[in-house]
Amino acid sequence: MSTGKSGGKTGGKPAGARDMRVKVKKAGKLKHSSQLWLERQLNDPYVKRAREMGYRSRAAFKLEEMDDRYKFLKSGQRLVDLGCAPGGWCQIAAKRIGLEQGKGYIVGIDLLAVDPIPGVDLIQMDFMADEAPALLTERLGGRADGVMSDMAANTTGHKKTDHLKIIALAEAAVEFTHDVLAPGGFFLAKLFQGGESAELLAMLKRDFTTVRNVKPAASRADSSELYVLATGYRRKNTEDSGRDEAE
Numbered sequence: 026m027s028t029g030k031s032g033g034k035t036g037g038k039p040a041g042a043r044d045m046r047v048k049v050k051k052a053g054k055l056k057h058s059s060q061l062w063l064e065r066q067l068n069d070p071y072v073k074r075a076r077e078m079g080y081r082s083r084a085a086f087k088l089e090e091m092d093d094r095y096k097f098l099k100s101g102q103r104l105v106d107l108g109c110a111p112g113g114w115c116q117i118a119a120k121r122i123g124l125e126q127g128k129g130y131i132v133g134i135d136l137l138a139v140d141p142i143p144g145v146d147l148i149q150m151d152f153m154a155d156e157a158p159a160l161l162t163e164r165l166g167g168r169a170d171g172v173m174s175d176m177a178a179n180t181t182g183h184k185k186t187d188h189l190k191i192i193a194l195a196e197a198a199v200e201f202t203h204d205v206l207a208p209g210g211f212f213l214a215k216l217f218q219g220g221e222s223a224e225l226l227a228m229l230k231r232d233f234t235t236v237r238n239v240k241p242a243a244s245r246a247d248s249s250e251l252y253v254l255a256t257g258y259r260r261k262n263t264e265d266s267g268r269d270e271a272e
């Protein structure tokens with residue numbers, strides 16, 4: 026397993042960013058944590074850059090940067106985006122697979138409503154709902170070339186609980202991936218550093234040619250957020266294996 030630190034200092038600035046910190050005065054009923062959040066947003070060069078470039082989230086830069094480095098997004102791919110709101114990853118992926126030129130397909134799912142993105146098929150639903158995997162599979166109408174998950178459950182502030190919640194989401198994403206991914210496909214998911222990831226990573230190493238941990242520069246340095254990128258899917262899909270056994 027290699028840890029791909031994609032260039033530069035993690036949580037650094039995008040090219041061309043200037044220093045001019047904004048401080049938020051304690052206003053009325055604003056809680057201290059909200060004040061800090063607002064201050065961080067106002068001073069975050071990626072937030073500013075995302076606004077300038079018309080990206081819906083600073084997360085867009087994470088996908089852009091990971092793909093610049095590992096080149097897993099390709100023209101004409103069929104992709105699933107789990108936890109897609111507000112749509113930054115969909116925007117980047119759409120450009121890179123040529124969606125506006127009629128190439129490829131993206132289906133995204135989120136608990137939250139997402140404003141339409143040209144060509145992207147959007148579903149508002151809990152991915153953990155029993156019917157979600159079947160609905161996504163039906164919309165895909167065939168194998169996927171990549172499954173991406175940036176899903177993050179609301180944090181409780183309790184580190185261990187938060188880690189277990191994100192692992193549960195990632196495990197469900199892996200299970201779904203086994204049902205839909207085409208041979209050679211990729212899986213990209215958000216994880217957080219912590220003990221429980223080891224088993225998940227071992228599972229992925231069995232089924233993919235290459236498994237990497239990636240911390241893009243746009244991922245805040247003070248966060249334990251980490252992505253796992255698995256490429257070269259080599260396991261037979263559950264559906265196909267079942268068919269083989271029956272034959």
Ligand SMILES: C[S@@+](CC[C@H](N)C(=O)[O-])C[C@H]1O[C@@H](n2cnc3c(N)ncnc32)[C@H](O)[C@@H]1O
Nearest residue numbers: 082084108110111112113114136152175176177
């Ligand atoms: C960090 S945001 C994703 C940002 C997105 N990649 C972008 O570029 O705009 C995480 C998303 O995961 C979604 N999410 C968390 N749990 C989910 C679940 N069980 N089903 C569907 N979406 C979920 C949240 O609603 C949230 O919008």
